[in-house]
Amino acid sequence: MFDIASIFVLGGYLFSKFIQPLTYEQGILLSNRTIAQNVQELVVKLPRSSRIELLAGDYIFLAFPDYPGLKEMHPFSIANVPSKNREIELAIRGDGDFTKALTQVTAESRVNIDGGYGRYQKFLDDQPQNSNIVILAGGIGVTPLLSTIEANEKRNIQIFYTAHHQADLLYLDRFKNWQQRPNFQAYIQVGRFQDTQVLNELPKDWQHNTVFLIGGPSSMMHHWVKCLKRNGAGNGQIYFEEFSW
CATH class of the missing domain: 3.40.50.80 (Nucleotide-binding domain of ferredoxin-NADP reductase (FNR) module)
Incomplete structure (x- = not known):
């Protein structure tokens, strides 16, 4: 029998699993290259319809829905001032399983994006x-x-x-x-x-x-x-x- 706490936990899980992903914007990975040992530079293109507002120094959450192990959102700082062509540059060090696996992601892959955050x-x-x-x-x-x-x-x-x-x-x-x-x-x-x-x-x-x-x-x-x-x-x-x- 569910108690009130269990209902809230279940509701939070269902929201994060099925509802929240619908709020993410979807971009396209333009390029993925190694710029230093254990550091990847990713360039992501936002859609023209994007409502994301980014300031210098912000960070975003991103995930790659088509790659096992890369579907959960992770935060990364942007390395450029987002231009009018809506491109975001990210420099990411491979410290964990998620970031190390980024080397396998190829151009034209879909990217889920949430942001921007930071002050x-x-x-x-x-x-x-x-x-x-x-x-x-x-x-x-x-x-x-x-x-x-x-x-x-x-x-x-x-x-x-x-x-x-x-x-x-x-x-x-x-x-x-x-x-x-x-x-x-x-x-x-x-x-x-x-x-x-x-x-x-x-x-x-x-x-x-x-x-x-x-x-x-x-x-x-x-x-x-x-x-x-x-x-x-x-x-x-x-x-x-x-x-x-």
């Missing part, structure tokens, strides 16, 4: 528009921040980007192009930055005129939050997103 760009939009932007990025955590740099070309931006190995540094061609901007500086290295390396390069009076975006491993993000606060940053100056699934 990187919304955080920036809520700040004074003359604030400096400093980005601290590690490894694959740079992905959403790439689109943030692209979308805010009129803002003063510094990025400190690190990875464990040279081959793990992504999209260095983009950084080379952005370096042509008079208001952009990139500090890129293999191995973590020392606190003083970053603090010595920050804008003058940064405690009052600068906001910080952080992306990377959890331990790295929390380290920089503590470091910045210890040196005078306020809570409202720092933003990061941490996936917990």
Whole structure:
């Protein structure tokens, strides 16, 4: 005999299994290529009728309904500012069964999409528009921040980007192009930055005129939050997103 709790559990299961998928939009995979060891770049085309609204730094949930093991939705950050032709770029590291299996997905495959989510760009939009932007990025955590740099070309931006190995540094061609901007500086290295390396390069009076975006491993993000606060940053100056699934 079902009790009330069982009815709610069954209702939730039926909704997630049969109703919620009907709300997903369906795109097409345009390309799937390896851009670094264990990192795939996927380019997805949204339909013209798409109602998805994406901002720089957002993430989406996606799944491939025609591939066993890839039918459940998983979250991934977008690496570009979605253009008028409705193309989304994703850089995905193969950490689990789902992401490792992405290498088998071929162009023209159907993609279920839900999104966008995230607050990187919304955080920036809520700040004074003359604030400096400093980005601290590690490894694959740079992905959403790439689109943030692209979308805010009129803002003063510094990025400190690190990875464990040279081959793990992504999209260095983009950084080379952005370096042509008079208001952009990139500090890129293999191995973590020392606190003083970053603090010595920050804008003058940064405690009052600068906001910080952080992306990377959890331990790295929390380290920089503590470091910045210890040196005078306020809570409202720092933003990061941490996936917990």
